[in-house]
Amino acid sequence: MKPSIAFIGVGNMASAIIGGMIEAGYPAAKIMGTSRTAEKRAAYSAMYGIEMLDNNNAALDQADAVVLCVKPAQIQGVIEDFSDHIRADQIFLSVAAGVELAALEKWLNQPVAVVRSMPNTPSQVGSGMSGLIANARTSDEQKAWVSSVFASIGDSVWVDDEAHMHTVTALSGSAPAYFFRFLEAMIKSGQEQGLNEEACRRLASYTMLGAAKMVTELDTPISQLRKNITSPNGTTEQALLSFEDANIDKVVDDAMTACANRSKQLASQFSGQ
Numbered sequence: 001m002k003p004s005i006a007f008i009g010v011g012n013m014a015s016a017i018i019g020g021m022i023e024a025g026y027p028a029a030k031i032m033g034t035s036r037t038a039e040k041r042a043a044y045s046a047m048y049g050i051e052m053l054d055n056n057n058a059a060l061d062q063a064d065a066v067v068l069c070v071k072p073a074q075i076q077g078v079i080e081d082f083s084d085h086i087r088a089d090q091i092f093l094s095v096a097a098g099v100e101l102a103a104l105e106k107w108l109n110q111p112v113a114v115v116r117s118m119p120n121t122p123s124q125v126g127s128g129m130s131g132l133i134a135n136a137r138t139s140d141e142q143k144a145w146v147s148s149v150f151a152s153i154g155d156s157v158w159v160d161d162e163a164h165m166h167t168v169t170a171l172s173g174s175a176p177a178y179f180f181r182f183l184e185a186m187i188k189s190g191q192e193q194g195l196n197e198e199a200c201r202r203l204a205s206y207t208m209l210g211a212a213k214m215v216t217e218l219d220t221p222i223s224q225l226r227k228n229i230t231s232p233n234g235t236t237e238q239a240l241l242s243f244e245d246a247n248i249d250k251v252v253d254d255a256m257t258a259c260a261n262r263s264k265q266l267a268s269q270f271s272g273q
């Protein structure tokens with residue numbers, strides 16, 4: 001039987017996970033969400049056919065699994081407010097950037113299974129990628145269930161050292177935004193060259209999708225895939241030389257380091273100490 005799941009704080013990330021799970025066939029009757037805003041509750045209820053509550057305690061009372069989807073700054077208060085409703089047989093998952101297992105365990109203050117995840121919004125279309133780490137109380141069976149949920153909306157990677165979650169955030173949690181930003185710049189440049197926006201959008205976005213599929217589905221090294229497009233003295237070479245002039249490795253490394261550093265800052269800000 002499918003466990004009942006309560007999403008505490010349905011916003012962008014919870015909505016993406018719920019949308020992906022419903023699309024993958026998880027029964028809507030087994031999914032609940034909470035939000036303090038009546039309009040959001042009505043909208044998500046209509047969108048996914050799930051029960052949306054304004055009361056986290058009531059959601060906890062009905063849930064086998066609880067997914068904490070509020071902002072990092074809100075998570076401690078939210079947990080403390082529902083603390084009387086926590087049961088030892090429940091599993092808690094957090095999606096909050098930077099918030100460590102030790103802090104979650106401290107605030108939950110009960111011997112429960114806890115999984116820290118770093119998902120991403122492509123979960124909404126079944127192409128999510130998530131990093132996961134569990135506390136010592138999480139059984140292999142619970143981990144297998146968590147893996148199956150994330151498999152239904154894409155894929156996941158378990159890490160064995162929590163410090164790697166900062167890197168996961170830079171590589172996948174935040175990364176859809178990098179690719180969106182890159183596409184925005186490509187579409188703008190295409191329009192400046194005179195092609196209409198719709199054509200630019202289709203050409204650039206399907207190319208991004210196709211390139212990602214080649215990387216995930218073929219054994220060919222990425223550098224070789226790049227070389228296969230780059231004729232000596234051809235067009236691609238000129239584009240890539242322009243990237244090298246702009247020191248693309250440094251641009252990307254600076255962005256990913258800034259992302260991971262912000263995750264580390266959040267960890268110390270919301271450490272529960």
Ligand SMILES: NC(=O)C1=CN([C@@H]2O[C@H](COP(=O)(O)OP(=O)(O)OC[C@H]3O[C@@H](n4cnc5c(N)ncnc54)[C@H](OP(=O)(O)O)[C@@H]3O)[C@@H](O)[C@H]2O)C=CC1
Pocket residue numbers: 008009010011012013014034035036037040056069070071072074078095096097118119120121173174
């Ligand atoms: N967006 C992303 O791509 C990713 C986000 N994350 C993590 O997901 C978490 C949520 O981010 P995101 O979805 O973007 O943020 P949102 O602001 O979109 O969603 C958070 C939701 O929490 C609700 N909320 C706040 N307080 C409460 C409360 N006390 N009870 C019930 N609901 C509450 C808010 O609704 P209301 O005010 O109506 O209650 C809001 O809709 C963060 O911790 C973030 O680090 C992780 C990976 C990727």
Ligand SMILES: O=C(O)[C@@H]1CCC=N1
Pocket residue numbers: 097169173174
């Ligand atoms: O920007 C953020 O803080 C969240 C976490 C990862 C993606 N979005």
